[in-house]
Amino acid sequence: MRVLRVAAVSPEVVLGDVDGNVERVAEAVAAAAARGASLIVAPELALSGYVFIDAAEARSAALDRHDGRFDRLRAAVPEGATVVVGYAEATPGALFNTAAVFTRSGVLAHYRKSHLWGIEKNVFEAGDTAGVVVETPVGCLGVAICYDNEFPEVPRRLALAGAEVLALPVNWPVVARPAGEHPPEIIQAMAAARSSRLATVVADRRGEERGVAWTAGSAVIDGDGWIAAHPDGSHVAMSDLDIPTRGDKRLPPHNDLFADRRPALY
């Protein structure tokens, strides 16, 4: 068992203002790192905004993987920490809804969302993996984006592949829910966390954009599926997570969440 301080940040995101968004994300990352967080997650498409009218507008706010502005973000990260930030990724022929995983030293992975929501289908191509696992300085990290996690196969697959924590950048539009209930996407993330003992760091948007109100659902969910932190006054959800020895899914005295699976039957 080890303790990992994690943070979901939610800086202001301005649609299309890439330089400004890079600066605000970098500041939020530096502030969370100064509070001791070593895994820091920012929202989906945090460098671009979300509510594009069409692909041309999205392209104007998209970055190449090798864009120098990632250097500005990396410079905000202390040694030993790992950051996940969503951005619109441009290739010559396509756009992707991508999350970059990086440290001060370099970019470890770019994960392209593979389950596209709503009119994202008109703008982005879908990626070809269902989430990704990345070895990082803070451990084996699972990464998925928003609607990906509503497919229970995704967090399950990542946990089985060794993920110790899931970084989940999202943009959750507010949806109706009964009084007293969590947002439905949180319930799904809680259940996925508990099923696989996969602590999850959700970084959501707040405020609104072109009439879309965001849920402000950032949360840290522990490996038992309970909410360890909601956003504080600075829009940061931060908590110290107990991370078990890798692969330890025991439920003493008689059970084990993974050994009790019956994969031949699924």
Next chain:
Amino acid sequence: MRVLRVAAVSPEVVLGDVDGNVERVAEAVAAAAARGASLIVAPELALSGYVFIDAAEARSAALDRHDGRFDRLRAAVPEGATVVVGYAEATPGALFNTAAVFTRSGVLAHYRKSHLWGIEKNVFEAGDTAGVVVETPVGCLGVAICYDNEFPEVPRRLALAGAEVLALPVNWPVVARPAGEHPPEIIQAMAAARSSRLATVVADRRGEERGVAWTAGSAVIDGDGWIAAHPDGSHVAMSDLDIPTRGDKRLPPHNDLFADRRPALY
């Protein structure tokens, strides 16, 4: 879209008093049917009780599939209704934690729990399917038992196989949870329901047995994953569920919970 009135019943269960349990389950089924329910679910091991000391004691409270006491249960069911009841099933060489699915006319299926919890492993053999789907007078019914449903593969598999509603007999011992939260197993059932638009009828125990306190977590969960009914004063959770056309998993205007899956990636 059609409307289906469902009920989870939770009559008193007395450990080892099979004849009395049969009578109390029959009375609860008849009472729910009189209130218009056409799918009625009773708890896991409702005919035997749960907290056995050993296999010999469980065997003394177990029934053969062809036991005449199922006739008493069937007689309590009106034409057109379907009932799911958990019992300890005895074969010459083994015991199973089984749910019988029956109508007035006959028994449609016996499902043997395939994910065993705790010391069940010392008493029961595990079944060889991960839940089951059964065509019934109330539609295509999924059946799983308790710990089965904490494996997200199970409700997902049943929904993909055509289940329109999931009957979930359980015995949930009370576990600690943060103030204001649902029992964790309910959160998992809510998430599974929402992921697959699979309304779920949970029938839990209440009271206690040999020092084990039950959660009394019976609930009807609708296809959006929200709780449509908790137990009333007669320990019955009853609701009218909107059941979509079979296989309709659309999320207008752009999404579809099943068509959006990427099975090649899981």
